[in-house]
Amino acid sequence: MVQGDLNTTSFLVLGLLASRDWSAYEIAEQVGRGVAEVWPRADRQRYNTPKRLLERGLVTARTEHTGERRRRTVYSITEAGRDALTEWLGTQSRPPALEFEGLIRVMFAEQGSVEDLRANLRNLREQASQAQQLFVSHAGRLHAPEGGTFPERLHLMTLANKFMIGHFDNMIEWAEWALDETEYWPDTSSPATTHAARSREILSYTMKLARPAGPEPESS
Incomplete structure (x- = not known):
């Protein structure tokens, strides 16, 4: 079962890790490549989310050396992480929210x-x-x-x-x-x-542009 305390950013990071292992810096870099325009919260949580996923056993972490003294943490998704991601993808998403x-x-x-x-x-x-x-x-x-x-x-x-x-x-x-x-x-x-007349003219036009809220109910 998907853990209730996971949020969309958690699953976003799991989705990135589902393809390959990434370091914390690389995860943050990927978020900065357009993801923040779709999900702004990811930008604020991109460094802390992998650590929370590690605590929950949804990812593992290893330390790699990239130079004589430089180290980096590389994260890998676990089977539990893949299961959580798959289950989340089968649930209904929340309505989109606009921050403008x-x-x-x-x-x-x-x-x-x-x-x-x-x-x-x-x-x-x-x-x-x-x-x-x-x-x-x-x-x-x-x-x-x-x-x-x-x-x-x-x-x-x-x-x-x-x-x-x-x-x-x-x-x-x-x-x-x-x-x-x-x-x-x-x-x-x-x-x-x-x-006022121009405003009502515009509103009349825009109301005609709106699509129906959903399919018409089938007649019995």
């Missing part, structure tokens, strides 16, 4: 200037563009003949990569659209009334 400070700033922008709002939108566009390029570079490595760091996961990494590039493309497109919408706003408060 820039959007919070948009929601309360009437307390600031329109210049600050538009500067925030430009910053969001730039951040999304930079993050997208990270995954474009990942796509290039996956596309190479050797298939990237995990060639055995090429098909799965491709699925995830397409999502992330599309995710940031949506953010870029939205930021550019929002900059167009706010270009002639005199401030951040008066459009609540002067642009």
Whole structure:
């Protein structure tokens, strides 16, 4: 049975170790290669998680010497660790959560200037563009003949990569659209009334874009 005190970061590390042994530094390095954009908590827990997995018998650790005086700890997944990972993959994932400070700033922008709002939108566009390029570079490595760091996961990494590039493309497109919408706003408060009709027009359009919540129930 999957241990209840394990979290998603624990299984992320087990997933990395399922392919090969990694040192603590290498695990942290892999987390920094795009994983933190998908699961930010992993970045904060990347050095402590292997130690917790070791305490629970889900990984083993050995010390290797990489020079005359340098040592490193290398972790390996155990059978119990593989069993826990397999069982976790068979459970239902939690709904996705979005942590997006820039959007919070948009929601309360009437307390600031329109210049600050538009500067925030430009910053969001730039951040999304930079993050997208990270995954474009990942796509290039996956596309190479050797298939990237995990060639055995090429098909799965491709699925995830397409999502992330599309995710940031949506953010870029939205930021550019929002900059167009706010270009002639005199401030951040008066459009609540002067642009009310435009706001309702946008909302009517976006409601039509929404997909149904789920399949229609079958008739008996």
